[in-house]
Amino acid sequence: MATINDNYLKLQAGYLFPEIAKRVKAYAEANPDAPIIRLGIGDVTEPLPAACRAAMVKAVEDMGSRETFKGYGPEQGYEWLREKIAKHDFQSRGCEVDAAEIFISDGSKCDCGNILDIFGNNNTIALTDPVYPVYADTNVMAGHTGNANENGEYEGLVYLPISAANNFTAEIPQNKKVDLIYLCFPNNPTGATATKEYLQTWVDYAKANGSIIFFDAAYEAYITDPSLPHSIYEIPGARDCAIEFRSFSKNAGFTGTRCALTVVPKTLKGKAADGSDVEIWKLWNRRQSTKFNGVSYIVQRGAEAVYSEEGQAQIKELVAFTWQMLR
Ligand SMILES: Cc1ncc(COP(=O)(O)O)c(C=O)c1O
Known part of the structure; x- marks a missing residue:
């Protein structure tokens, strides 16, 4: 008899979203005039x-x-798209990110999960509480946790509480060293943003401890304060300790069209079992070119248009529309 990956049996997410829906429904019935901001699953x-x-x-x-037909494209994405992203999203903000360090994908959700393929099974993993559930669930699937307790917290993960008490910014764990750290700014679900000074404390921690930060910047287009960083690579030292995930879902409405990107700096290293340093870029490149065949040419052309003059004006309108709805 074929056996299954028993880690899937530990998953709690099937419980989380129906529970949110149940509580929202009960609250809305009891408070019919109350405006409700929904923090469960949403869409554009x-x-x-x-x-x-x-x-x-x-x-x-x-x-x-x-003459113009395209078959299999480069697994990492077409260079004309990666060049535009590097220039517009990173170099224009002073980040030293090269087009060769950008990997185009069919979603940030996929990348956040798939990235675990190239990391070991004995890392201590830190994530905020509350958090985008994909970070926890993909670690459960990969066998990096024990079972969940009655609060839905998995044994083995290091939860960093975020609440009004700490201005929705997780504090660095004092008495435990963590190896992989998920940070999401602007944050899903709280909407909190991070200052350069705050992110610098995490980069300093990661560099001092040989940790790697998974920085999810899916909502960067929603930053309105010009003093705030849009990318972790605006922070000195981040090239040596961070991977960044971005998506066209939230700025350009690509949730159904599917296009995203992950930045893996060539300077980022992890440890092999024999203690040697290994370039993370090489592993991710190997993983992607083996298990992924790229995003369709048509979709990448659509994503490229985000960087045209009209595209930029149109995505500004989309983002402004969302802000209006929130007010
Ligand atoms: C924090 C965060 N990261 C990533 C994603 C997924 O983005 P994509 O549509 O590119 O898979 C979402 C979608 O809700 C999200 O909230």
């Missing part, structure tokens, strides 16, 4: 920016002639 509501749609229509046409 607005259509794709016109610039992205036009680029995708043109790309569909490219697929119709032998």
Whole structure:
């Protein structure tokens, strides 16, 4: 008889979202006039920016002639897209990120989970509480935890509480060394943002302890305060200790279209079992080119259009619309 990955039986997420729905329903019935901000699973509501749609229509046409047709693309993503991302999202903000360090993918959710493929099974993993559930669940699936307790917390994970008491910013664990740290800013679910000074404390910690930060910047387009960093690589030293995840889902409405990116600096290293240093970029490149065949040409052309003049104006409108809905 074939056996299964028993770690899946530990998962609690099936319980979390129905429970949120049940409590929201009860509250809404008891308080029919109360405005409710839903922090459960959501989706974008607005259509794709016109610039992205036009680029995708043109790309569909490219697929119709032998001269411009594209088959398998580069697993890491087309260079014309990676160059634009490197320049616009990173270099323009003073970050030393090269196009070769960017990996295009079909989603930040996938990358946040898949990244565990290239890390060992004995790392101590820290994540905030509350947190985007994917970080915890993918560690459970990978067998990095024990069972959940009655609060849904998995044995073996280091939970860093975030609440009004600490201004929704997790404190560095004082009496436990952690190896992999998930940080998400602007934060899902709290919306909290992080200052450069705050992120610097994590980068300093990671560098001092040989830890790696998984920095999820899916919501960076929603930062309005010009003093706040959009990328972990705005923090000196981050190239040696951080991987960044970004997505076109939240700024350009690609939740159904699917396109995202992960930055793995070539200077980032992890330890092999024999104690030697190994380039994380090489492992991620190997993983992606073995298990992933790239995002479709049509979708990457759509994502590229985000960086056109019209695309930039249109995504600003989309983000402004979301802010309006929240007010
Ligand atoms: C914090 C965070 N990261 C990543 C994602 C997933 O993004 P994608 O649509 O690129 O998979 C989400 C989606 O809700 C999210 O909230």
